Amino acid sequence: MVAEKIDQCLKPHGEEGIETIERMNENHKPISEFAFECVDVGKNDKILDIGCGGGVNIEKFLKLTRNDVDGLDYSDVSISESIKRNQKAIDSNRCRIIQASVDDMPINDNEYDLVTAFETIYFWPEIGETFKEVFRIIKPHGQFLIAQGTDGNHPDDEKWLKTVEGMRVYTPIQLEEYLLNAGFSTVEIFKKENSYILIVIGKK
Template sequence: MADEKIDQCMKPHGEEGIETIKNMNENHKHISEFAFSCVEVGKDDNILDIGCGGGANIEKFLGITSGNVDGLDYSEVSVSESVKRNQSAVDSGRCEVIQADVSDMPLEDESYDLVTGFETIYFWPDLGETFKEVSRIIKPDGQFMIAQGTDGTHPDDEKWLATVEGMSVYTAPELEKYLLDAGFRNVDCFKKADDYILVVIAKK
């Protein structure tokens, strides 16, 4: 059962996947709230949320920008739930949610002002190359925001790493190096006071 729960976190699927997404939307609220307080969003920015889960952050961004807010996830269930949650924006053409792998996204170069990843990079393959792929779809002077519940020093990190195959946890300096090596020109890191929540914002 534990392995199944872990698998659901990595790639929600089936009926249990829907419940997992609902739980993640609720459990990640405090991470999302801190991240939104760290990033500046332009009034007409086009935004992509990678690993969009149940679409909660897509919904938030739609209330901030008049631009398009899209989502990408490699879980069919996540895509479906994100579309349901943001159906009116999908119907009006302001939102598209696609099923794809972050390491090879079927998106045009320099499409977005802001790309985000909430609680998702733990499972991204070959982080250096994947960050280059993210950079490719960001406009010049655009931003890439990473938000995660651990800064790499959380007491539970070792337990998760020992349990979840293919999972990695990164510190702020490690992420900064990966991002700069991928071609981003500037990286800012924000740590929530008295917590382990880390937000990293890279400028292209």
């Protein structure tokens, strides 16, 4: 049963996948709220949310920019739910929902002002190379925001790492190093007071 729940978090699917996305939307609220406090979003920023899940953050970003806000995920259910939530923006050509893996994105170089990843990099393959792929699609002076519920010191980290094959948890120092090695010029780190919530922003 635990394995099934973990599998749903990795790649939501079927009816249970829809329920999983709804739970994640609720559980990730404090992380998302803090992330939006930390990042500057320009009125004309073009944005991509990687691992867009149910499309909640796409919906939020659409209210902050006049430009396009796209989502990318490799789960059929996540794609479907993101489309459902943001159908009006899709119909008005302000939003695309792309089904692909983060390590091979069908996206042009220097396309986005802001790329975000909420509670998803734990499962990314070859994180150093994947960050280079993210760097590729960001415009000069653009930003890459990573938001997660652990700063590498959460008491539940060890339990999850033992349970989920292939999962990785990164400290702020590790993320800074990976981002700088990928080509980002500066890295900002934010930690929410009295919590383990971590926001890291790499600037190109």
